[in-house]
Amino acid sequence: MLLEKMLQSQGFGTRKNCQQLIQNAAIKIQDDIITDPKFRLDLQDLEFEVYGNTFQYREKVYIALNKPQNYECSHQATHHFSVFDLFDDVLKNRGLQCVGRLDQDTTGLLLLTDDGQFLQALTHPKKHVPKVYQIKTIDPITDEQIQQLENGVELRNEKGSFAATEVTRIAEHELSMAIHQGVYHQVKRMLAAVGNKVESLHRGQIGQLKLAELPEGEWVYLTEAQFVAAKNTDINYFQTL
Incomplete structure (x- = not known):
């Protein structure tokens, strides 16, 4: 070249x-x-x-960011900072895009890339790449709510039922669960559908790729093993950052 x-x-x-x-x-x-x-x-x-x-030299870039609060997953942020403010102009000039989105008040693992095929592989509805969230709730989490989340709930203006897997109560007001879709505000809407409300939300894992000791606001290039792990639909084994 x-x-x-x-x-x-x-x-x-x-x-x-x-x-x-x-x-x-x-x-x-x-x-x-x-x-x-x-x-x-x-x-x-x-x-x-x-x-x-x-x-x-990198033909394509694959990046994992530990997203802080008050950052929007948009190049044109309206009310907060943009996650792209965390990168230099050289990376932004490559056409860096978020692989899916996290709300401005949601923290945790966010992937970014300039590879359209990789982005499609993780975000297409048919791929069902799981995302694991840690959730703190306003009200105590009941056994009935956990059962409802596992069985599936209906969300307004969405077709079908939305179920969580790997649902684990960590504390009275805290649970972990995996979702396999990615509709707008899905976790918050699922908790609302079972009669609770999210106080804080953190994404800790995508596919087999698990956020570990990466400081908030910091990012790293993915290794080949981590790149493969992020696309995997099995969450029982994982690569860490």
């Missing part, structure tokens, strides 16, 4: 902007400053520097 094209693919701006970076002697590869925009590259394990900052 040509150097100018590689830089553009990695989010360093338009072809003209990338040419200007190269002509300004900003690009270094293996200790050599490259000033030819048509310099041909081997992309295998490629690392390069831009004004002294080191980057690794």
Whole structure:
């Protein structure tokens, strides 16, 4: 791949902007400053520097973020911060998108990518990739409510019944459960349907990918094993971040 094209693919701006970076002697590869925009590259394990900052070539990016409260999963946030404010312009220029959404007041595991096929694999209704949530409720959680969640509830303006799996009461006002769809405000609406109300909501796992010690507001690139785990419909085994 040509150097100018590689830089553009990695989010360093338009072809003209990338040419200007190269002509300004900003690009270094293996200790050599490259000033030819048509310099041909081997992309295998490629690392390069831009004004002294080191980057690794990535054909596509797969990112896990521990989303904080008061961040919207939108490029054009209206009332709060945007999760995209947590990333630099280079990543945003790649067309980074959220894989599904979390409400502004919901915390936890959020995946982002510039790979449309990966996004489709995790969000298509037929895929049924489970998402595990930890929920704190206003009222005590009853056995009857747990049974209703497992059997399935109807949600207004939605077709069919929505059931949770792996429902576990952690404390009187706290439970964990997995959902396999992704309709608007699903967890909050399911708890409301059984006569309770969500006080706080945290997503801790997608597929086999489990949020562990990643600090709130921080993000990491997914490894290949984590990438595969995120698409898995089985939650009995997991890879951690």
